[in-house]
Amino acid sequence: MAEKSRERSSAAQEVLDAPGAPVVVFDHVSLAFDEKVILKDVSFTLISGHTKIILGASGAGKSVTLKIILGLLAADGGVVWVNGERVDQLAEEDMMKVRADLGMVFQEGALFDSLTVRENVGYRLYEESDMPLPVADRRVEEVLGFIGLGEFMDRMPSELSGGQRRRVAIARAMASKPKILLYDEPTTGLDPITATTVDDEIIKLRDLENVSSIVVTHQLRDAFYLATHTAVKENGTIRVVPADAQKAEQAEFMMLRDGFIAFEGDADELRHSEDEYLKKFLS
Amino acid sequence: MSFIVDELKNGALEVQEYVHLCARAFRAMVTPPTYRYDIIEQFDMVGVSSLTVVLLTGFFTGAVLALQSGLTLDQFGARPVVGRLVSASMIKELGPVLTGLMLTGRVGSGIAAELGSMVVTDQINALRALGTDPVRKLVVPRMLAGIVMAPVLTVVADFVGIVGGWIVASFQLQVASGIYWSSILRALYMQDIWMGLIKPFALGFVIVSVACHVGLRTSGGTQGVGRATTVAVVTGSVGVIAVDFFITRILISLMY
């Protein structure tokens, strides 16, 4: 019975699938660990197909925000909607269904170090789906090809460089074709050239696979790169090129500070902000 | 004063979390999905990895038992019953407890370190994000392996202990082999065997469940993993000896 009432009406599904639908909604969310208040009052909305770039100093609560979306942490107050489901009160079993549409790239990759690259990338397909083995294998190869790491299939994560590990983590997150991808500092600790290859993957996924994404970073270079570039497919080859103004508007910036959202707007507004803290952060 | 209250509160919370984890694990054991390959892998890990250390401990324990009881028995001129003493001590007490302690050092520490490092590197969160319940995937296979392999290894330890005693008895104490083995067989009571077999089930469960609990509650980076490993070994060892006492107490009133 409970199962039945959870099912979504076709009308509701249509609204969710339409362009401009809100896929992640934070409504006055708060969270504290013991005495330490991390999020005081955070509200934002991620629109389908858009990119939300969350900036903030270390310890500002960026990772915590992503973990609340995934249901890995429970908020103390406020309401969280993910993909049309209210998740802030959801039990772990019910949360698993919501997570099927979510992909997460953890801060350090969080690859399973006892599994090969192939097993990592295909984890969800092999372990948590009824997908026949050959189909899953093909999908893993396709995803690793997309990310340009086809020949590393049988390596262990410990045999990869930092940049390769991040890309494998992205491959793992995208393998089951989620609608929403969450990236936690995907380029932190990488040199600028490697960071750009990771950014390109994020852009390709967003523009060619049409996923909505939330990117947490404190590297402005990468944030602006993501906002101002787009991926295009021209006779079979994928290229990342500077985006037009309309595309750039689909990347929304937001700055977390002291438990509140200190800034919300697009790349231009962020660049020209008069706020002292933002200026310091930007310089 | 408030320090003591805090400690008590933390302790109670810890116990509550532990019981909660055990309950979740038991529920996961009897409901789908199960991760078969992980279960097989853990049986192999737990059983094979501890075999050598259990063989060595069992052998030398049996041998030293024979030496010591030989001395004592001589005072009563009862040297020929050395086999009986060795087997009774091994089967009822030393086999289960020493195997339990070896498993704690070998398996318990490994589990706490592995799960602990998975926690601090977000791999546990990654599992959950990918739709897997870590209790099903990680805790259940380890618990099953612990519960099944502890008795198996205990039987092995009992056997090599008795063999060790036999070697000492025949070469050092000059007790004829026939007398040694027949004194064992004559004194082998069913209750002793039951006691020797029931204990390791419980000990295996205690060792692995404590290690899983401690590992999954790791916090504080790499240092935290080290701390979790130590806590798992210390708590597991004390747990083995304490649980052994209580089971002995219960079984004596039930069976003898």
Ligand SMILES: Nc1ncnc2c1ncn2[C@@H]1O[C@H](COP(=O)(O)OP(=O)(O)O)[C@@H](O)[C@H]1O
């Ligand atoms: N599970 C937890 N228990 C206690 N404190 C936590 C936990 N997770 C995060 N914190 C604290 O919350 C704050 C924000 O963490 P986080 O979101 O990881 O920061 P960042 O913005 O750098 O990603 C940090 O001060 C961290 O110590």
Ligand SMILES: [Mg+2]
């Ligand atoms: Mg973080």
